[in-house]
Amino acid sequence: MRFWSIRLASVLIALGACVLLQALVGHASDYEQRIVVLVGLYITLSVSLNLINGITGQFSIGHAAFYQVGAYLTGYLTLNYFSKQPIHNMLLWVILMMFVGAIGAAVAGFIVGLPSLRLRGDYLAIVTLGFGEIIRITVQNQPAIGGSYGMNVTPKYQSVALVWLLAIICIAVCRNLLKTAHGLPFLSVREDEVASQAMGVNVTRVKVTAFLIGSAFAGAAGALLAHFEGFITPTTFGMDVSFIILTMVVLGGTGSITGSIFAAALLAYLPEYLRGLKGADGQPLMIPGSNVVAWLVAVAVAVTLTRLVMNKYSGDKLKKLALYLGAFALAVVSRFIAAFFLRMIPVMANKQIPIDQVRMVIFAVTLIVIMLLRPQGIFAHHEFSWSWVKGLFKRGEVPHSAVSA
Amino acid sequence: MSILELQAATIKFGGLIAVNEVSFKLEKGDLFGLIGPNGAGKTTCFNLITGVYKPTSGDIIFHGRQIQGTPPNRIAQLGICRTFQNIRLFPALSVLENVVVGGFLRHRTTLAGALLYLPSSLRETRRLKDEAMDYLKILDLDGVPNARAADLPYGMQRRLEIARAMATKPELLLLDEPAAGMNPQEKQDLMETVKRIRDDHGITILVIEHDMRFVMNLCERIVVLDHGEEIAHGPPEAIRNDPKVISAYLGEPV
Numbered sequence: 001m002r003f004w005s006i007r008l009a010s011v012l013i014a015l016g017a018c019v020l021l022q023a024l025v026g027h028a029s030d031y032e033q034r035i036v037v038l039v040g041l042y043i044t045l046s047v048s049l050n051l052i053n054g055i056t057g058q059f060s061i062g063h064a065a066f067y068q069v070g071a072y073l074t075g076y077l078t079l080n081y082f083s084k085q086p087i088h089n090m091l092l093w094v095i096l097m098m099f100v101g102a103i104g105a106a107v108a109g110f111i112v113g114l115p116s117l118r119l120r121g122d123y124l125a126i127v128t129l130g131f132g133e134i135i136r137i138t139v140q141n142q143p144a145i146g147g148s149y150g151m152n153v154t155p156k157y158q159s160v161a162l163v164w165l166l167a168i169i170c171i172a173v174c175r176n177l178l179k180t181a182h183g184l185p186f187l188s189v190r191e192d193e194v195a196s197q198a199m200g201v202n203v204t205r206v207k208v209t210a211f212l213i214g215s216a217f218a219g220a221a222g223a224l225l226a227h228f229e230g231f232i233t234p235t236t237f238g239m240d241v242s243f244i245i246l247t248m249v250v251l252g253g254t255g256s257i258t259g260s261i262f263a264a265a266l267l268a269y270l271p272e273y274l275r276g277l278k279g280a281d282g283q284p285l286m287i288p289g290s291n292v293v294a295w296l297v298a299v300a301v302a303v304t305l306t307r308l309v310m311n312k313y314s315g316d317k318l319k320k321l322a323l324y325l326g327a328f329a330l331a332v333v334s335r336f337i338a339a340f341f342l343r344m345i346p347v348m349a350n351k352q353i354p355i356d357q358v359r360m361v362i363f364a365v366t367l368i369v370i371m372l373l374r375p376q377g378i379f380a381h382h383e384f385s386w387s388w389v390k391g392l393f394k395r396g397e398v399p400h401s402a403v404s405a
Numbered sequence: 406m407s408i409l410e411l412q413a414a415t416i417k418f419g420g421l422i423a424v425n426e427v428s429f430k431l432e433k434g435d436l437f438g439l440i441g442p443n444g445a446g447k448t449t450c451f452n453l454i455t456g457v458y459k460p461t462s463g464d465i466i467f468h469g470r471q472i473q474g475t476p477p478n479r480i481a482q483l484g485i486c487r488t489f490q491n492i493r494l495f496p497a498l499s500v501l502e503n504v505v506v507g508g509f510l511r512h513r514t515t516l517a518g519a520l521l522y523l524p525s526s527l528r529e530t531r532r533l534k535d536e537a538m539d540y541l542k543i544l545d546l547d548g549v550p551n552a553r554a555a556d557l558p559y560g561m562q563r564r565l566e567i568a569r570a571m572a573t574k575p576e577l578l579l580l581d582e583p584a585a586g587m588n589p590q591e592k593q594d595l596m597e598t599v600k601r602i603r604d605d606h607g608i609t610i611l612v613i614e615h616d617m618r619f620v621m622n623l624c625e626r627i628v629v630l631d632h633g634e635e636i637a638h639g640p641p642e643a644i645r646n647d648p649k650v651i652s653a654y655l656g657e658p659v
Contacts, residue, residue, distance in 0.1 A: 003524050173520050181505055181512060181530040182519035184498070188506045191495035198455060198489075200481030200510030200573055209516065381497060 014168045022161035033160060035272045037228055040163035041221045042268040044170045046248035046260040048217035051174050053246070054255035055183070056210035057190025058116050059125045062132030063245045066215035068237035069108045069135065070101030070222025075153040075232055076145055082155065094157045094227050098166065098220040105219020106212045108135070113211030117204050132242055140234040150233030157227040166224060170217045174257050186210060190255075251370055253377025258384035263377075270366065274359035289351035290342035292358055298335035299365055302327060303372050310373070406469055408433045408609050409485075409577055414453055414463035414473075423449045425633040426463065431577070436603055437611045438624030438641075442654050445630040447613045448490055451579050454611075455487050456480040467577070482510050486575035488566040490582050490613070496555035500546060500565055503554050504537035507572030537572055544568040544598065560591045564598075571602065578602070580612040584619050592616065596623050617655065621645065629654065 025036050049063045074097040082093060112131050116124050140148045177183040188196040189206045197203050226232050248267050252259025279285040305327035313320055343349045370378065382388070413426040424446040431437050439447050452458045454465055456477040465473045472480060486507070495503050512529055519526040541547040544564040549557065554565060563583055570578055580599070584592045596619060603610050614620045620627065621641040629637040629644060631653040637644055644650055651657060 007522075172522075176520050176522040179522065179530075180519040180526045181509055181533045182514070182516050182526065184502055184506045184509055187498055187502070188495045191497055192493050194457075195489065195493035195495065196506070197477040198457075198481060198487055198493075199507045199569065200478050200486075201506065202478050213520075 014165070014172075018161040018165045018168070021164055022159065025160050033158065034228075035269065036160055037158075037163050037224075038272070039265050039268045040160070040167045041225055042245070042248065042264040043167040043261050044163075044217055044221040045245045046252070046264040047167070047170050047174055047257055048214040048221075049245050050249045050252075050255065050257060050260040051177075051186075052210050052214040053249050054253075054260070055174070055178070055190065056186045056207060058207055058210060059121055060112070060116075060128040060211070060214075061125050061242055061246050062112065062128035062130075062135075063214075063218055064237040064239070064241035065112075065128075065132035065135040066105040066108055066218035067222040067225070067241070068139065068234070069105045069215075070219030071226040071232050071237070072139055072145060072151070072222075073104040073219075074098075074101045074223035075151055075226040078153055078155070078227065079151070090155060090157045091159070094159065094162065094223070097223045097227065098162070101219040101223030102216040103219070105222065106216040108219075109211040109215025110208060112215070113208040116207050116211065129239070129242070132239065136234050136237060136239075146233070148234060150231055150236075153226045153230050153232065156230035159224075159228070163221075163224050163228070166217070166220055171257060171261065173213065173217075178257070247367060251367065251377055253379035253381060255381045256377065256379040256383055259377055259379030259382075262379065267363075271359050271363050274362055275356055277355045285355040286352040287355060287358065288343075288349060289353055290339055290345070290348040292353060292361075293342055293348065294335045294339035296365065297338040298331045299369060301334045302331035303369055305330060306373060407431060408435075408468060409454070409611075410464075410466040411450075411454075412464040412466065414450070414460045414465055416449060416453060416458055417461045422633050424453065424460075424630075427628075427630065427633070427635050428463075429628045429635070429638060431609055431611060433576075433609055434603065434607060435609050435611075436600070436623060436625050437609075438620045438627035439611060439613045439630065440615070440617075440620055440627060440644075440654065441630035441636075444632075446633040447630055448581055449633075450630070451487055451581055451611075451613065454480075454579065455485060478510075481573050481575075484574070484576040485579065486570040486573040486577075487579035488563075488570050488581055488583060490585070492559075492562050492566055494554040494562055494565060494569070496553070498554055499551050500541065500554055500557065501534060501537050501550035503565060504540050504569050504572045505533050507540075507569040508533045508536050508574075510573055537568075540568045540572045543571065543602070545594075560587050563587065564595070567598075567602075571606070571608070575608060577609045577611065580610065580614075582613055582615065584614055584616050592619055595619075599623060 021036070025033050045063060045067060049060065052058050052060045077100065078093070078097060087093065112128055115127050119127055139145060145151050177186065185196065185201045185206050188199070188201055189203055193203050225236075244267060248263040249260055251267065252261070252263030277285045306324060309320065309323045309327060313323060374380075407430040409431040411428050413428050414424060415422065415426050416424045427446070427450060439450060441447055449458070453460050453473070456472070456475050456479070459474045464471055467483060467485060472483065475483070495506060498506070512533065514523075514526040514529045538547060538550065541550060544567055546561060546564055546568060549561070554562065557565060563586075567580065567583065583599070584595055587595060599610060599612070600623065602608055612620070612624065624641060626640055627638070627644045628635055629647075629650050636649045636653060637647045639647075645655070
């Protein structure tokens with residue numbers, strides 16, 4: 001009884017949170033809503049790719065293809081059949097489309113999953129990459145679905161709540177998998193296929209299942225994207241999208257669900273945040289070229305010193321923290337020194353660069369810095385846990401994660 | 406009826422005959438040794454029995470049923486489980502989780518139930534974990550259930566492999582050099598543990614080992630392989646004095 005009341009409460013909280021979010025951002029501008037939706041979709045995508053890449057260890061890098069299958073399949077259905085069917089409730093229709101998109105993408109996932117039975121590591125990566133490109137180029141050459149001009153999806157249906165509900169379901173499914181014994185075969189296949197098989201694990205079935213579930217969520221996300229944007233083109237699902245999703249998984253820490261969520265939110269939001277930065281005059285922020293270079297110098301100094309402290313100093317945690325702060329302070333100082341000298345170069349001082357142009361540079365530098373300072377990913381293999389946070393505040397003791405793998 | 410029977414099992418890799426017409430029988434409750442110099446085909450024999458390789462010719466019969474060509478995971482389900490010569494644990498998983506993977510083939514809930522986090526799948530998870538703890542106790546590993554398998558010292562990793570294999574509840578357990586790299590005391594303890602596994606759990610055991618004291622004291626019957634061929638077969642005393650075995654493997658006493 002207690003179990004079911006907790007279950008009911010958590011489902012209600014999840015639904016309530018989505019409705020609340022909808023109420024909060026419902027009146028915001030289209031652009032702001034779009035950012036919230038993108039963050040939700042990228043969380044779904046990265047958590048579902050994490051199931052394939054991080055948990056099952058199948059290095060797949062064509063995740064955008066499943067996203068695209070879901071988007072195009074449901075977009076086409078809505079455009080051609082929504083007006084012809086009896087139920088004219090858009091919410092129900094979009095929910096139905098989520099399932100259709102999920103099934104369509106799962107079929108695609110099954111097809112990609114099959115070669116993964118024979119391929120490992122780099123070879124599988126190449127196959128999935130190729131598969132992604134095949135889907136994109138096939139779509140691009142089909143005039144019936146818009147070709148490279150793209151396809152209008154009408155009627156549109158913009159629901160922030162549905163997007164976040166999907167993200168929550170995706171997270172819940174992966175978390176449940178890892179919390180029960182059924183998750184262990186997935187992890188064991190990642191660790192050692194031969195040993196897994198010798199212990200009676202059906203490696204084939206495990207890999208295909210991972211691809212099915214992972215691609216189904218990507219397909220559902222694609223369905224929501226198509227209906228939110230009302231317009232999709234093949235470039236929406238290019239290789240760069242696949243790589244961004246992969247980056248989120250690796251950056252968060254391969255295998256960590258919380259890591260994927262965190263990295264997805266960070267990487268989906270950061271470029272949009274930078275784009276929106278305004279100067280004092282209300283125009284997009286302009287930065288002198290000398291400052292851009294000076295900041296790069298500061299980042300290099302900070303990373304070098306931090307790594308030095310990390311590798312050379314092992315001792316009291318508070319002293320180590322002080323050293324990190326010192327490194328940070330030195331980096332800030334070096335930024336001003338560098339700016340002082342760089343301003344003497346006329347080209348540097350006079351060139352004003354709009355933030356919009358350097359935002360992808362900042363994005364890339366962020367990735368490089370995180371990977372240099374934490375090559376195992378922000379959360380490494382671990383999940384966020386409160387006992388770990390508590391451990392941070394206990395002096396002398398080494399914090400350990402409650403969850404392994 | 407014998408539990409496992411190899412009938413002229415042969416496997417060729419190209420021109421190399423790794424195992425050539427090897428035949429032996431294991432009765433239920435046997436403690437059976439498989440010895441021979443390096444490259445004699447002992448591990449290949451294990452790979453034939455557990456389905457990693459399909460024999461080129463000959464039969465492998467488990468409980469009166471031909472099992473050659475059956476995939477390894479099916480063979481584990483039939484009741485044959487093994488350990489590996491070069492330890493193959495799941496390094497990033499905890500000690501307990503490693504053993505639960507072994508017990509997982511007996512799970513009774515569906516994946517869908519697990520994804521929905523139904524109470525039945527939680528109960529099943531708890532049951533498998535409790536069972537795994539029992540196996541850890543048998544191998545004296547119950548003190549470190551939450552350690553990462555990779556962090557264990559070597560001897561414990563060897564024992565964890567046995568615990569994991571036992572969790573599949575096999576009728577026949579194949580141990581590939583279980584005592585390799587252990588010190589004399591650890592070997593002595595392991596020998597007693599292996600005997601206990603046979604006596605208390607009724608598991609038939611086939612063991613590959615290079616340590617002669619270990620094999621001679623542990624096993625009741627031994628097969629000696631050399632260059633893929635069976636050169637001797639019998640109780641330890643007979644093997645020890647067999648001139649062919651002495652010249653191929655044991656060497657003359659100094």
